[in-house]
Every structure is written in C-alpha cells, then in structure tokens.
Amino acid sequence: MNTPSGADERAEHLQLSGRVAVVTGASHGIGRAIAATFAAHGVRVALIARSAQQLEKTAAMIGANGGTALPLAVDVTDRDAVAGAVASAEQALGPIEMLVNNAGITDLDRFLDEDPEAWWRVVEVNLRGPMLTTHTVLPAMIARRNGLIINVASGIALGPSPLSSAYACSKAALLRLTDSIALATADHGVVAFAVSPGTVDTAMMRDVVVKLARLAPGVPEPTYHPVEKIQALCLQLASGRYSALSGCFIHVDDDVDYLLRHVDQIQRDGLYQLGLRRLASRAP
Secondary structure (H helix, E strand, C coil): CCCCHHHHHHHCCCCCCCCEEEEECCCCHHHHHHHHHHHHCCCEEEEEECCHHHHHHHHHHHHHCCCEEEEEECCCCCHHHHHHHHHHHHHHHCCCCEEEECCCCCCCCCHHHCCHHHHHHHHHHHHHHHHHHHHHHHHHHHHHCCEEEEEECCHHHHCCCCCCHHHHHHHHHHHHHHHHHHHHCCCCCEEEEEEECCCCCCHHHHHHHHHHHHHCCCCCCCCCCCHHHHHHHHHHHHCCCCHHHCCCEEECCCCHHHHHHCHHHHHHHCCCCCCCCCCCCCCC
16 A cells, blocks of 8 residues: 655654554555555554454554554444454553544445445444444543544535435535544644545455446536545544644545634635525514
C-alpha cells in the first residue's frame, strides 16, 4: 500500500511516531490504507475487523515496511468483544490516542425489496460500531486530555437515496454522532471529525457499481478518488493543527487550511455539519 507522497512533507512535523491508533475495518480497502499510512509515520496501530485472515495480511504488510501493527479479529457491534480488543491493544501498544472508525457495510436495493434484518445490520455496523468503539476509548482519552476520533462517513449522508437507504441513514446519523461527541468533549482535549473519502476504488465499491448497473441501467460509473487523498486528510487531522474544526464533516477535496482560516464563520453559521434550512417565518 502506498503512502501519499503529497503528505510526506507535511508529515515531517506531525510528530506521530510512538503514538497509538485503533483503525476499524482495517482488513482491506480504505481502512487498510489509513492504517498503513499511520504506521509508515511511526504510529503503532491496532487493526480491527471481522476477518482474521485479512487482518493478518494487513499486519504483515505493515510489518514488512517497518511498522508495528496488532491484528484483532472483532465484530464492532459486539460490545464485550470491542472492550476486550481495546484492552488488548492498550496492553500491547500503549494508551490509545487516535481512533479511526472505518468499518462499514452497505446496502443497494429498493427499500421494499430489502430484508428488514439486513437493513438494520447496515445501521448496526455503521453506527453502533463507531458508537461502541468511541464509548470504549473515550474515558481514557478524556482522562489524559488527549484524543482524536475520525469517523469515515460518506457524501450520501447529505441527501436521500432510493437504493441505499440504510447506508444513507447510518452515515447521516454518524455525522450527528460526530458533532455531538465533539461538543461533549470540547473542554477535555478530545477532537472528533467526520470525513468523506469520496468514491474510492475498493472491492465494496466495485460490488456496488455492478449492482447499480443492474438496478439503474444507464447510470454512469463514478469517477474515483485516489485512496491517497483520504490517507493525506487523516494525516493532516492527526497533526493537531486543525482541532478548531472539531465536529466538522470534511471531504477529501476540501482545503482544510482554507477551512481553518474561516473557522469563525464555520462555527458561527454551523457550516460543515448536518442542518435544516427553513422558510423565513411569516408575519401573523
């Protein structure tokens, strides 16, 4: 897995070496990429996913490049398993300072054609999972007054989706979870961000494209964002430079330095968060 060359110069002053991170959904795709780039900059990484075999591959890749990674096969919706994994990570690697909630699954079907249990499973993985991992690591972060949480969301959270309603609902809720945590921890040294990686060419996305072609013929294949963009964004957020933007939903194409320069307006107007616009009140 390549690390983003564009972020290397920035990373020289990040001082990430020796820090500890947990990355969920690290067995493949975006999670594997984020874990690899953290490890390449000296972060000791705990890898969480359901597939032990795939996690071992990620850990071996990181180890071959001189990094430190601990694979932990866990279902992120299992509260006891998550607690056990976090305890194992802290014992082996040290206090957890960063958490990347990337584990996720999707649905792609018309609402009435979906099995309700399968629909709810998407919400469980994409929302209950980040809630449980965050709930587990947060007390120690608050006690140390040092913590970073990155929730991997999606642009689909910002609008309705006739073919992926569970995914859209779960990611919209993840945005609200993110800014709620950011507000709750604002005075405790912990920051939280939601990020959108854009459409990245992963196995899950390729499966979606195939299904979409069947359900909605004529819809063009998406333009893909290179995975290096989300790697670079996570490195930037890990630097601590952008803490004033805590609670924001940031897309990989956003210029975070530009956002930082306009943080007063962002905070005043509630920008880069979920919101509801209403008609102006009518006079009685």
